[in-house]
Amino acid sequence: MNNTRAREQAGWRWGLFTLRVPFLHTRLYWQEFLQGLFVSAATGLALVPLMTGVFGLTFEEAVACSLIHAFLISSASIIFGEPYAPGWVTPALPLVLAVVIGEMSDPVERWQAMTAMSLDFAALVLILGITGLGKRFMLWLPDTLKAGIILGAAIAAFKRVFIDDAERFLHVQPIATTVACALCLIITFSLPLQALKERHRWLALIGALGLLPGFLAAAIVGPLVGEVDYDIQWGILIPPFADLWAKVSPFAIGWPSVEMFIQVMPLALMTYIMLFGDLVTGNEVIREAASDRPDEHVDINPTRSHLSVGIRNAIMGVAAPFFPTQGAMWTGVHVIIVQRWRQGRAGMDSLHSGIASYYLMGLPIIFLLLPLLTGLKPLMGIALSLTLILTGFACAYVAMAIPREPAERGTVLLIGMAIALFAPWIGLLIGIVATLAISGWSRREPQAP
Template sequence: MALGLSFEQAVACCFIASILITSGPIIFGEPLAPGWVTPALPLVIAFFISKGYFDGVYREEAFHYMAAMCIEFTIIILFLGLTGLGRVIVEKIPNALKSGIILGAALAAFYQIFFSDFERYIGETPVAMLTILIICTITTFSEPYKRIAEHNKILKIIGSLGLLPGFLIAAFVGYLVGEINFDIQSGFLLPPMNEVFELTSPLSIGMPPVDYYLEVFPLVIIGYLLLFGDFVTGIEIINDAQKNRPDEQINIDINRAHNSVGIRNLIGACVNPFFPTQGTLWTGIHVIIVERWKQGSGVMKSLFDGIGSYYLMGIPLLFFVLPFITLMKPLMILALGVTLVLTGLACSYVAISLVKKNSEIAISIITALFVAFGEFNGVAAPWIGLLIGLFLSLVLVDNSIKEN
């Protein structure tokens, strides 16, 4: 809605994105629970803010940029996946540069929540937002909580439910203090797909100008690097659990995964460009499903049973249920806020774990600052961070020398 679409049109956008995401395991046979390229989200938002397009006013230019991102993302993914160059490129990228990119996404997320858009995310619903942030941060990242939950069945169940407990409690608290008001309506909603196509599709509003592709190219490259990290994470989670399920051997094909994401992005670019919603992994859901699959065939006969039931019977069908949609409407800002904060924390964890040397740590911080806050002619320019990080990595880091 920040790009000028109505609430109903935004629901239609999410419905289209969810249908495409669902096709990953159900049509392409991917053994990963797919989701957004979430770490790229704060950088994409920062780009549109810097252009002045994140103010709730509809502009064709905003969706021309979206289309350019999706088209370039599709071309890069399919090319690197089919040629096998993707793995080679990512393996050759210096760890300091990888860390800086990921840490930059974290800084961009925190800056939007706590500084540039503080009033929007926290100022209007401070009690509800702080409630959901505290609960979800504890259940997701707290080591003491996880240790106690191992011996407490109730806490273990709460932790396994992901963000749901935080949402329920925050909604209740927000309602009690008067920050959140619900207008729950009965019936069914038919998402206005035709309106979304007419307002956002390049087949309707025209193809993006060439200079748009050049402007978003660094952002798309960052998106691919983050996507590849999700590939690795999802595969390692399955490999770790596979030893407990010798009865079902999971076929993991990195080229098929690239093709799945590439084709989904291509369809999305034609119908409703919405970068970065077509990724390969929803980490929290993937972990929950794999953990249950790991417990044996008596709990979950097949990994695809768990993934398929979650995506087919859960996400897409709920977009037609008006009571659910109207219940969630006032909670959307909470959802985006907690997504950005948890993404920032997760990215911080990963980024810091990638660097060991003092020189790499320094490069990571410098790169992150320019990725998150670099501007050129008043417009967000993460490519500045890429160039600085690559230059410093080549000049300052000697992999033949080990530092304490």
């Protein structure tokens, strides 16, 4: 990484950040562009059923909200100069939904809660990043408590799909949803399939597409079993940003109360733990591949990363609040892009070009095309269920690997249940007490991002 021949991709500096203008500083790669066009759409629009079903938005307003989220996510690399493929802090999503949907019935109150979480998280990330206290905070947290929080996210995800929203999504499209989830779980986590991927490149390529294979399977199976009915419309969607602002912005509906800011602070703390893990993972993926690309220096700057996440969450919190859609990294996509980057300049001139291409060069055009939007509309509930189930499985996968002793495993399960089922402060308090009383405040030092 520090090779004297290495150079950093050109761009326009502004403070700690670097603006890289698409087509001027970064090239378009169709391989990444086409993947992003479909995969980003499938995941970026997955929240639309929730926004229309329980947050009081019309379909057009929900799409406009998702468009703002997509623009802010793509800005992480293009405007702020981050070397990661950005995404949601997905493990926190089921915990957030459990609190916002489970404990609040009024749509205005739900949007205010989303604003409170976004601004709490923004303030926390900015303070911990600027002061350098983030690493110390992670050193102080015991492994059992970290694992319990992650397992709580897994339990909350499965509860959201199989219990809380079963009538809305799972019971309406049971076969298509089952096919999509089963296919993605097998492709992503199956141990027997991993060996086959090493021998068959086409299988490896399918596995690298993340949610897309399962989503396409649902799109084919759904109409055959009568669970999906397409109503394709033609034209261009003009996003109703003014109507969206009037329904979601705290400048229009009122600011959260001080009590609400305090109530949701534990969720911001737990989300930071997950964010820190994403940064560590992203750095290691880049560092491991950098030896094959001595021609490009990739600047890893923890302070810049914290500032980028904090600023984006602050903007989202007042314009289109839906926490936690502004994180640091989308792990699967990051790995895919880095693996192609490491193959050499002939395949990808710069890591930043690959990331910008995947995020449609910062122009989420799919949100404006009615044929694609209306084609995806009956599949959005499946996309949400798929996202939550894969998140739950992945969180459980990580959480169960952390504890070493039987007592720690039992404590992790207890904490996970408390985090998933009780209010944030109560769940976190139970987690702290259980950790102290049963497994002790033991911890292993994480690697700094």
